[in-house]
Amino acid sequence: MYYNTYKDSLANHRLLELGLSPEILVRAVTEGQLAHSNCTENDPRIFSGLAVWARMNRSLREQLIPLGWTKGEKRGQPITLSPEKDVAIVVFSGDDATGCPDRIPQPRNPKGTATLAAVEMNKQQLILFPEYRHEGKATPDRLTWVLLFARDKDFVRCELSLPSAVEKDGTVMTWAERIILPAITLGDELVVSETSDEPPVDVEVIRKSS
Amino acid sequence: MFNPSRLTLARQRRGFTKTRLAMEVDVAVRSITAYEAGMTVPKGETIQRLSKILAFPDSFFFADDIEAPNPEGVSFRSLKSMTAGKRDAALGASALAIELSSWIDKGFSLPDPNLPDLQDDEPEAAAEAVRADWGLGEKPVRNVVHLLEAHGVRVFSLAEECLEVDAFSFWRNGIPYVFLNTKKSGERSRLDAAHELGHLVLHRHDLPRSRDIEREAQRFAGAFLMPRSSVLANVSGLVTVPKLIKLKHIWNVSVTALTYRLHELNVLTDWQYRTLFKELSTRGYRKSEPDPCQRETSQVYAKVFKLLRQEGIDKRSIAKALHVTPDEINTFMFGLAFLSIEGGNQSEVVSSSAKPNLQLVPSTRG
Numbered sequence: 083m084y085y086n087t088y089k090d091s092l093a094n095h096r097l098l099e100l101g102l103s104p105e106i107l108v109r110a111v112t113e114g115q116l117a118h119s120n121c122t123e124n125d126p127r128i129f130s131g132l133a134v135w136a137r138m139n140r141s142l143r144e145q146l147i148p149l150g151w152t153k154g155e156k157r158g159q160p161i162t163l164s165p166e167k168d169v170a171i172v173v174f175s176g177d178d179a180t181g182c183p184d185r186i187p188q189p190r191n192p193k194g195t196a197t198l199a200a201v202e203m204n205k206q207q208l209i210l211f212p213e214y215r216h217e218g219k220a221t222p223d224r225l226t227w228v229l230l231f232a233r234d235k236d237f238v239r240c241e242l243s244l245p246s247a248v249e250k251d252g253t254v255m256t257w258a259e260r261i262i263l264p265a266i267t268l269g270d271e272l273v274v275s276e277t278s279d280e281p282p283v284d285v286e287v288i289r290k291s292s
Numbered sequence: 293m294f295n296p297s298r299l300t301l302a303r304q305r306r307g308f309t310k311t312r313l314a315m316e317v318d319v320a321v322r323s324i325t326a327y328e329a330g331m332t333v334p335k336g337e338t339i340q341r342l343s344k345i346l347a348f349p350d351s352f353f354f355a356d357d358i359e360a361p362n363p364e365g366v367s368f369r370s371l372k373s374m375t376a377g378k379r380d381a382a383l384g385a386s387a388l389a390i391e392l393s394s395w396i397d398k399g400f401s402l403p404d405p406n407l408p409d410l411q412d413d414e415p416e417a418a419a420e421a422v423r424a425d426w427g428l429g430e431k432p433v434r435n436v437v438h439l440l441e442a443h444g445v446r447v448f449s450l451a452e453e454c455l456e457v458d459a460f461s462f463w464r465n466g467i468p469y470v471f472l473n474t475k476k477s478g479e480r481s482r483l484d485a486a487h488e489l490g491h492l493v494l495h496r497h498d499l500p501r502s503r504d505i506e507r508e509a510q511r512f513a514g515a516f517l518m519p520r521s522s523v524l525a526n527v528s529g530l531v532t533v534p535k536l537i538k539l540k541h542i543w544n545v546s547v548t549a550l551t552y553r554l555h556e557l558n559v560l561t562d563w564q565y566r567t568l569f570k571e572l573s574t575r576g577y578r579k580s581e582p583d584p585c586q587r588e589t590s591q592v593y594a595k596v597f598k599l600l601r602q603e604g605i606d607k608r609s610i611a612k613a614l615h616v617t618p619d620e621i622n623t624f625m626f627g628l629a630f631l632s633i634e635g636g637n638q639s640e641v642v643s644s645s646a647k648p649n650l651q652l653v654p655s656t657r658g
Contacts, residue, residue: 109563112530116567119532238530269529283438287595288401 085246087183088261096261097242100169100227106145107263110173111231111240114138115266118233131175138173138229157196161226168224170200171242176230181239183262187230193252200226201248201255208246208258228255238266294339296330298353301360302346303328305384307377316345352615360387366462367491367505374456382450382457386471389448389624390464391614396596405444405468410493415508418494419515430522432543436485437588440470445492447485447590448624449474461488468492474589474626477581479546481588486513514553518543527559533571537582544585547577589626597628 088096097103117137121130142162143153150165161170174193179185204225208214211222231240246258303313303324310328314321319338326332334342343350360383368374368382396402408425410418423429426443433439437447445468450457459481461470470488472481490512495505526542529535531554536547543550551572555565572578600610611618622628 112564113567115530116532116564116571119530119534120571267529270535282434283442283591285438285441285591285595286401286403287592287599289599290399290401 085257086259088259089183093261093263096259100242101149101151101164102169102242104263106142107229107240107242108266109145110138110141110229111238111263112266113141114231115233115238115268134231135173135175138231142171142173142229157194157199159194159196159200163224168222170224170226171229172197172200172226173229173231176232176241178232178234180230180232181241181262181265183260186257187232187241187243187260188254189228189230190232193248198248198250198252201245204244204258205246233268236268236271238268239263240265294327294333294353295355295357296328297357297359298355299324299342300328301358301384301387302342302348302352304360304377304380305388306346307381308346309377313342313345317341347617347620349612349615349617355615358387358391360384361390361462361464365464366460367488367495367509368457368460378456382460382471385450385624386448386460386462386469388614388616388620389446389471390469392610392621392624393446393448393467393469395610395614396592400596400599402446402592403442403444405466407443407445407468407489407493409496411495411497413494415490415494415511416515416520418490419512420519422489422493422516423519430519430525432522433482433486433517434544435588435591436482436489436517437472438591440485440489441590441592444468445470445489447472447592449589449626450623459484459488461491463492463496474587477546478585478587479540479544479549479581482544482585483513483517483546483549485588486516489513489516511556514549514556517545518550518553520557523553523557523559527554531560531564531568533568533575533577536568536572541583541585546581547572589628593625593628597625 094104097107114134114137117133118130121133125133139160139162143151146162147153152163152165154161154163154170159172161172163170174189175191176187177190179187181187203223207223207225225244227242227244229240229242231238240263242261242263243257244259245255247256248254303310308316310324311321314324317324317338318341319334323332323334327334339350339353343353360380363379363383366383366386368379406425408421410421413421426439440447447470450459450471450473457471457473458476459470459472461468463469470485470492472484472488474481476484487509490509491505494508494512522543527539533547536550540547540550545553548569551560551565551568554560555562560568575582597607600606607618607621611621614621
């Protein structure tokens with residue numbers, strides 16, 4: 083299956099065409115992880131995933147609305163929409179291939195009707211306006227991009243990708259474009275020893291002979 | 293002979309205005325003014341009432357001249373928000389502490405002051421210079437009070453009456469003095485001690501008003517406790533609140549001080565710093581330190597008291613020599629006191645501010 087994968091400076095360039103930057107998207111992912119770090123063992127298990135997803139959407143909007151973007155929600159799916167309404171961003175949690183250019187990622191959870199409809203629209207646009215792919219022109223109607231993120235022990239990997247097809251059951255997606263973003267290092271394996279290895283200070287106190 | 297300066301000091305130490313003292317002792321305000329000016333000497337009966345109200349022994353008012361440090365030469369953190377009364381109470385307390393310190397100097401030889409004079413340095417550079425001077429390298433400071441004492445700084449705790457004051461310091465006769473509020477968290481108190489060290493090395497001499505000496509001392513404190521290379525070597529990856537709580541144990545600093553320092557060193561971007569600070573507030577960590585460290589106390593006074601105790605000199609005899617009450621002494625000494633057991637020799641130096649033992653008690657509810 084043919085698709086474009088952008089990395090590093092090409093990724094930055096492609097994001098610029100979409101009116102975005104790696105900083106904005108990476109910050110959204112990072113804010114999501116900060117929300118994750120605020121969850122405790124006592125929160126319901128599904129909560130941390132929800133908190134991350136909610137915070138990433140909020141962060142995208144907080145950063146992009148001042149740049150003219152708008153927010154919307156269709157069939158329960160939050161989107162962030164570009165000023166020209168030709169780019170929409172949704173946030174999905176991805177599998178362990180997320181952010182790896184030589185593997186093909188999939189969303190972690192099956193998607194519902196809102197996603198199916200959005201991807202179907204992507205598909206139609208990409209068929210009707212083939213020049214979009216080659217010349218990077220805007221399509222007349224909206225293309226929905228997915229901000230995919232996946233956390234493992236050491237990193238959070240992420241990418242902004244354009245799905246061109248999805249299985250009817252909402253599981254497997256085919257990508258037309260993938261923009262690989264810088265991974266975020268977690269470094270949670272921090273070991274801090276509570277006892278300092280320096281010798282204690284000894285203050286000399288001498289009794290004067292009277 | 294009745295010593296007017298001692299009446300002023302005792303009154304200020306207790307935070308009394310002349311009006312309040314006059315009322316409590318049942319004399320006219322102008323009489324108090326006259327006693328303090330040395331124009332009249334109070335009658336024996338009045339001295340007894342003064343002594344009772346101000347909680348100083350009679351003899352206190354007949355000892356040698358005593359003078360509180362000049363407020364100009366003392367670095368108070370929040371001088372603007374502090375009333376003159378609070379300031380004078382703190383200065384009065386410090387005058388008594390200096391007396392105690394001089395008394396100790398007569399009987400004990402303590403480390404000589406060894407502080408570099410760095411008034412022209414940037415705070416960060418000054419912190420590095422002090423570390424180099426004292427051979428600390430990049431290592432965390434295990435105990436700031438002991439470190440200061442080992443370099444000749446006389447460190448005292450602040451009395452109950454002065455709790456609005458975080459900490460203050462001054463030079464007097466070539467000796468550096470630091471006073472710490474011990475009601476704050478252990479981490480906060482360590483930062484205060486480092487802050488005062490900053491004042492002592494950076495602001496020993498009169499400086500132009502344009503310099504923001506509080507900010508300089510604060511930056512010094514952060515850099516002194518959390519050296520740049522040490523921070524950069526230990527902090528990697530995404531900084532979260534749980535990670536901050538782990539990391540702070542490396543340097544024994546508060547989560548807020550660490551967050552501030554990470555931002556200063558550009559480990560955190562502006563938005564990360566703001567986001568983390570907001571979360572620290574939400575969790576209440578700005579008011580109550582998570583996973584707090586133990587409070588530091590003086591090593592010098594612990595040793596002095598122990599040696600004195602071995603010679604059979606107790607708190608009461610020291611108090612008598614200084615014309616103050618035994619409790620008065622304890623307020624400057626981090627609660628380090630003799631555990632005086634009448635007729636016994638089992639006494640040890642203990643901290644009276646030690647945490648109480650908590651026990652689980654079976655519930656009586658059914």
